[in-house]
Structure formats: structure tokens, C-alpha cells
Amino acid sequence: MGHRILHSSAALRVSGLTRMTSIDFPGKLAAVVFCQGCPWRCGYCHNPDLLDATAPAAMAWGAVLAFLRQRQGLLDAVVFSGGEPLLQPGLVAALQEVRSLGFATGLHTGGMYPERLSAALPHLDWVGLDIKAPEGDYARITATPGSGAKAWAGLQCLLANGVVFECRTTWHPGLFPFADLLALGRSLQARGVRHWAVQQCRTPDAVPWHWTAEQQAALAQGWHGFTLRNS
Numbered sequence: 001m002g003h004r005i006l007h008s009s010a011a012l013r014v015s016g017l018t019r020m021t022s023i024d025f026p027g028k029l030a031a032v033v034f035c036q037g038c039p040w041r042c043g044y045c046h047n048p049d050l051l052d053a054t055a056p057a058a059m060a061w062g063a064v065l066a067f068l069r070q071r072q073g074l075l076d077a078v079v080f081s082g083g084e085p086l087l088q089p090g091l092v093a094a095l096q097e098v099r100s101l102g103f104a105t106g107l108h109t110g111g112m113y114p115e116r117l118s119a120a121l122p123h124l125d126w127v128g129l130d131i132k133a134p135e136g137d138y139a140r141i142t143a144t145p146g147s148g149a150k151a152w153a154g155l156q157c158l159l160a161n162g163v164v165f166e167c168r169t170t171w172h173p174g175l176f177p178f179a180d181l182l183a184l185g186r187s188l189q190a191r192g193v194r195h196w197a198v199q200q201c202r203t204p205d206a207v208p209w210h211w212t213a214e215q216q217a218a219l220a221q222g223w224h225g226f227t228l229r230n231s
């Protein structure tokens, strides 16, 4: 059994590693493993080099494990990010290995594979789910028809499971109006989401703007946890 797990996660294509961060897993010191490949094509993607699923791994999974063994007792958690980690069949085995080393496990996902997300949840302590927009605006943002239904199904999956999670929305005024962002937050609250992070999009084509105090107060209202971030 152990041998099969090692064989499976060895296929995880890792494109990079952040050795220590305090902002990618709330309340924990974490390493971040970046996974290669994503089927969507968001105009504001900050990791375009990670999107090609066929690109060779920049780092062997065994090297990641060797690094983590040196950090036992020093780091609390490992977050799998990307790209889209759920694209890779080796993810669950990798999560199991990371947990067996004593680390909490986290996942950043776009929610595009609700069934794979369900299968991974027993092996996860925390999830950051992108909710990029109201469902009808998704295809325009991700350049992928049907993407909105997938992401919102991913949200239902998290709500039904009871895992601790945060919804994350990347926004600038060119994507959709502020009123829609506010309504998006209210809609998430109404479904039972407790933690929301709004990430200010700073791509070169995004018009520069600043939150007003009123906007910040309106966004933050009613959450158990609310964060404004620069992305």
C-alpha cells in the first residue's frame, strides 16, 4: 500500500516551492507547493507559466518531501496551489504523504473539479476556493464556457462537507461593478460562507483605483472573517 502511494504522488508535477509563508494558510506557517497546469485562462492570472499541463516538472516531488522532512517541527502546514492542483491525479497521495509527516494540509483551487474536490476533502484541513464572479460572469473571466457552474458546485461541496474554508474573489473595477462584488459577498453569506477574502487585482491592464473607506466597510460587513489583500 505504502509503495503504491509513493508511486502515485511521484507523478505530481511541481513547478515551484515557497519555503515559508504566513499568509497562504490562515493562522499557520506554511510551505506552498505550486502545481503545474490549469485548464482555465483568466486574463489576470498571476502564474501564466504554470498553465501548460504538459510542461515538465521544475522540481521532483521527492525533493519537496526531502525539504519538508527538514522542516518538521518548524512549519505547521503545506498548501498546494497552482495552477490547479486538482488537475493532477497524484494530489490525494501527495496530501496523504504530507499529513503523514505531521503537517496540516491546505489547497488553493478554482473549484473546477467538484468531484475531485470531494475526494480530496478527507485529506485536507483547509481550502481556499476562488469564487471569481457571479456564475454568469465566469466564462468571460476564465475564457472557459461552463466554468461558473463548476466553481459554484465546488462551493456547495465545501459547504456540505463542513471543512474550514475561505472564498477568495480577485477583483478590479474592469471585471464587474462594485455593486456586483458587494452582492456576490452577500450571496456567499446567504449560503453559509463565513470567511471571504477580496484580492485586489494589479495586472498591468487593470485601471488603478483605491478602495474608499465606505467600500471597505461595506465589503467587510457581516463576516466571521474578512480580508482585503493585494494579489
Ligand code: SF4
Pocket: 038, 039, 040, 041, 042, 044, 045, 046, 047, 051, 082, 083, 084, 110, 142
Ligand atoms: S484558475 Fe487560477 S491558475 Fe487557472 S488561469 Fe485562472 S487564475 Fe490562473
